[in-house]
Amino acid sequence: MPFLNTLLSIIFPVNCISCGVSGSDLCIMCLSNAPLAERESAKWIFPLYDYRHPPIKKALWLFKYKGKKRLASILAEIMYDKILEELSDLSVMENFQKVILIPIPLSQKRYKERGYNQAELICRELIKIDHLRHGEDGRLTFSLEKNILIKPKETEHQAQIENRAERLKNIVGSFAIKKEKENINSIKGRNIILIDDITTTGATLNEAKKTLKKAGARKVIAFTVAH
Numbered sequence: 001m002p003f004l005n006t007l008l009s010i011i012f013p014v015n016c017i018s019c020g021v022s023g024s025d026l027c028i029m030c031l032s033n034a035p036l037a038e039r040e041s042a043k044w045i046f047p048l049y050d051y052r053h054p055p056i057k058k059a060l061w062l063f064k065y066k067g068k069k070r071l072a073s074i075l076a077e078i079m080y081d082k083i084l085e086e087l088s089d090l091s092v093m094e095n096f097q098k099v100i101l102i103p104i105p106l107s108q109k110r111y112k113e114r115g116y117n118q119a120e121l122i123c124r125e126l127i128k129i130d131h132l133r134h135g136e137d138g139r140l141t142f143s144l145e146k147n148i149l150i151k152p153k154e155t156e157h158q159a160q161i162e163n164r165a166e167r168l169k170n171i172v173g174s175f176a177i178k179k180e181k182e183n184i185n186s187i188k189g190r191n192i193i194l195i196d197d198i199t200t201t202g203a204t205l206n207e208a209k210k211t212l213k214k215a216g217a218r219k220v221i222a223f224t225v226a227h
């Protein structure tokens with residue numbers, strides 16, 4: 001509905017958080033100028049962008065801490081294409097099929113403070129995009145399991161811990177499977193994609209992967225917006 005969109009953009013103008021151009025929360029130009037993540041990360045972790053690039057850093061800060069939830073849709077658009085690209089090989093070579101998406105969970109305390117889980121927002125957008133593109137032919141790429149992996153105890157913000165060893169210690173044992181006996185069949189033998197906004201040392205993703213593998217997951221990979 002072009003008229004409605006025009007009207008909405010007058011009442012609620014949408015501008016690029018980086019360059020200010022109107023039309024999108026993060027415009028195509030700024031996104032295509034953003035350097036891709038090239039620093040070494042584990043082979044099963046696929047980050048999109050280099051976190052040190054200021055527009056990416058700013059976008060993620062607004063998205064995570066300032067309630068700019070709308071950024072989820074543009075970030076998910078880009079992530080979706082990247083996931084499909086990787087899956088085109090993985091699904092054949094490694095039989096990585098019937099995939100489930102799992103967002104890295106927040107503790108209940110943090111969730112209440114923030115009001116949302118940014119990784120879960122990205123997952124929901126990924127599901128939406130998948131339905132738009134593949135809903136009709138019934139060949140959905142993945143489904144969402146947002147309540148199975150939980151974070152029972154609060155840990156210190158990983159970002160606030162400088163030391164790598166300390167980060168690891170902080171996160172070890174912090175995830176669990178909710179009602180493991182009831183939910184085991186949702187995990188056992190399944191191929192899983194973990195979703196998070198940022199990976200730094202990979203400690204958080206690694207710990208989540210360990211928890212899922214222990215519960216019988218077949219193969220676990222991860223996508224993040226930045227590294």
Ligand SMILES: [Zn+2]
Nearest residue numbers: 016019027030
């Ligand atoms: Zn821009």
